[in-house]
Amino acid sequence: MAYALPVNIVSNGVHFNRSYAFNAEGGFKVNQTINQINLASADALVQYDVSGCIQVKFSARTLNTKLSIMKDSSNIDVVEALYDPQTDLLLTDSINVCTCDFIDGINTQSVISVGQLKYLYSDFMYTVGAYFGDPNGFASLFSQVNDFDINNGGIFDASAFIQVVNSSQFNIQGSFISDLSGQVTISNINKTLRYALDGNVFENRFPSDNKLNYGVVDGFIAGDLIFIPEGFTITLSLDIQQENILPINNIGPTNLDAISPVINWTRGYIKRSTTYSTTNITQVITLPILLELTDDELQNYTNFGITWANSTNVVYNGILSNPNKNWVAISISTTGKFQTAITDTGDIYISDDYGSTRTVSFNIGVSSSNSISISFTGQYQTASNGTQIYVSSDYGSTWTNTFSSGTSNIFVSICLTGKYQTIVSSGDTVYTSNNYGITWRPLDINSELYATIPDSQNNMYQSVETFPSAGVALSYNGLYQTVVAEYIYRSQDFGQTWTNVSNTNDLTENNWISVAMSSDGKYQTALESGGDVFTSTDFGVTWTLLNDDRLLDKEWISASSSATGQYQTIVQQGGLVYCTFDYGNTWAQVDDTNLQNKDFRDVSISSDGIYQCVCEYAGKIYMSNLMIAPPTCVCPN
Secondary structure, three states, rough: OOOOOOOOOOOEEEEEEEEEEEEEEEEEEEOOOOOOOOOOOOOEEEEEOOOOOOEEEEEEEHHHHHOOEEEEEOOEEEEEEEOOOOEEEEOOOOOOEEHHHHHHHOOOOHEEOOOHHHEEEHHHHHHHHHHHHOOOHHHHHOOOOOOOHHHHHHHHOHHHHHHHOOOOOOOOOOOOOOOEEEEEEEOOOHHHHHHHHHOOOOOOOOOOOOOOOOHHHHOOOOOEEEEEEEEEHHHHHHOOOOOOOOOOOOOOOHHHHHHHHHOEEEEOOOEEEEEEEEEEEEEEEEEEEEEEEOOOOOOHHHHOOOOOOOEEEEEOOOOOOOOOOEEEEEEOOOOOOOOOEEEOOEEEEEOOOOOOEEEEEEEOOOOOOOOEEEOOOOOOOEOOOOOEEEEEOOOOOEEEEEOOOOOEEEEEEEEEOOOOOOEEEEOOEEEEEEEOOOOEEEOOOOHHHOOOOOOHHHHHHHHHHOOOEEEEEOOOOOOOOOEEOOOEEEEEOOOOOOOOOOHHHHHOOOEEEEEEEEEOOOOOOEEEEEEEEEEEOOOOOOOOOOOHHHOOOOEEEEEEEEOOOOOEEEEEEEEEEEEOOOOOOOOEEEOOOHHOOOOEEEEOOOOOEEEEEEEEEOEEEEEEEEOOOOOOEEEOO
C-alpha cells in the first residue's frame, strides 16, 4: 500500500520548514557529558520543523554497517546482511552513533548548514559587551575587554563547527574546547523503515533500472533524513577576575538581568540559556541535528593496501609480550573491530579494538596447521589444531571443543553469519556444520547418504583424503562454497553436494593452497602453491589464469577478499603482498618496506575493505587501514 504524503522542502541543499525524518534521541555536547537516552516507541515517521538546526551529510554505509548490512561498491545491492527473510526483519533494531563515529564521519564539506549556530559567537560577544555596559560602561576597569573577540569577529561557519567537534584551539588566549561527548540512539528501525518504504516519504525508493525493489533488508539509503531533537549542545564560558577592593564596581549581572529575554529563550527545538555572576558568564545553546544520509564516504580507497604498520601491543597473561610470534592464521570481522589470530603453539589472541591490543584467551595445542575463522560480526569463531575443532559464540572470550576426529591439516571457513561452516581436513575429509559449529557432518562415501553421489563428489573425497594442502571459502550465507585441494570443487546448496570444475576448465592436477570469495560468491580467487593465480567471476563455474609475469610460479600462501570482491589481497610465503582494486583483473605489488620478504602465513580483509591484516611466522602482525589513524573509540557500547 502506498500513501500520498507531502514532500520535504529543500532549497540549495538546505532543508526548510517541516520535513519527514527518522527520529533519534541523545546528542553530542561540548563541555558536558550525557548518558544514553533511548528513543520512546513511535507510531511512524512524523514531520519536524528543521529550521535553524544543524544539517550534516552522513554516510548511509556507516549506519548500515552497524545494522550488519554490507552493500556493493555502488551502495545499492545488498551483498550480506543479518536479516530474517521469514519475518522480514533486520536482526538489529537499534544502533548507537557515538562521538567517534560522528567525528570520523564528517568534514567541512559534509556540513550543509550550521543553522542557528551561525550566531553563536556573535551573540556571545553581544552578551559579554552588554555585561560590561558597552559602549560606556565599566569595561575600562578590566583588561582585554575591548579586544574580546571570538574567531575573527564572531564567525561561526562549517569550518568552525568542525573545529569545535574536533576540540581545536581558537584565537582567544588561554581558551580551549573540551572533548565532544555523548551518544545518539536510533531505535525501532524495522518499523520506521517499513513506513519509509510504504510512504516513500524521502522520495528515494522508486523502482528503477538499478534497483527494481526496495525492502527492509536495504536498510538506510542516500536521501534518508534522521532528526535528533537535542542533537548538539555547546557551552561557552568566560571567567572574570574577582575584584578585591570594595565597593564592587562590577554591575554586569544587573546589566544582563535587564536583557534576560534576549539572552534566554526557547524557539521550537532550539534553546539558549545564560547564567552569570561577577566572576563568570556562561551561555548554553541546544539545537537539533539533521543527518542527511549520502553515498559519499570519507575513506579514500585508492590507499587500499598502500601503507602498513605492525601490531605491537600483544598481551600474554596480563603482561605486555614480545609481538614476534609464530603467527599462522588471522581473521577479522566486517568492520575490523574484532580480530582473532593464532600461533603454531595454539595460543588464540583476540582483539576488540581494531587490533590495537591483542590478548590471549585460549590455547588449543601445538600444531603447524592451527587455523581460525570468524563471522562478520565477530561473535562466532571457529579454531582447529588439525585434530580438534573449537568454537566460540562470545567473540572469542570462551571456547568449547565440539569435534575430535581429524587426522591431518585442517582448513576452516565460516560463512559470515556464522551459521554454516566448512572444514577441509587434508588427508581426511570435508566436514560441514549448519548450526554455528556445534555439530559436524563428515563427507563419507561409505555412508548411506553418499551411496549415490556423482563421480565428481567421489573424486572430491579421494582428493581431500590424499592431498596435503587445501583451502575453503564460503559466501556470506553459506549457499556458495568452494574447496580447493588437488582440484577445485564448488557447491551451490550449502555444501550438500559438490561439483569438480577443474576438468571443464582444463585444469590438471594442481597443488591448490587457498581460495577467497566475495560475500555473494560471484568473485573468487584461487592460489596454487608454487604456481599461479586464477580468478572466477561467475560463482566459481569458470576460472581464468592471471597472465601476469609477476604472479606466475610464486609460493602463494593465502588470499582474502572484501565483501564486494572489488578489493582483494594475496600473499606469498617468504615473499611479497599484492592487492587489486578491480575485482582481481589487475594487481599491484605493495611497496611498503615493512612488508618486504616476510614469511607470511595468512591475510584477512574486513568486509568493507577499510582494514586488513597479514601475519608473519616468527614475526609480527601488520595492519593497513584507510582511516587517517586507527580508531581509538572508548565510547560506551
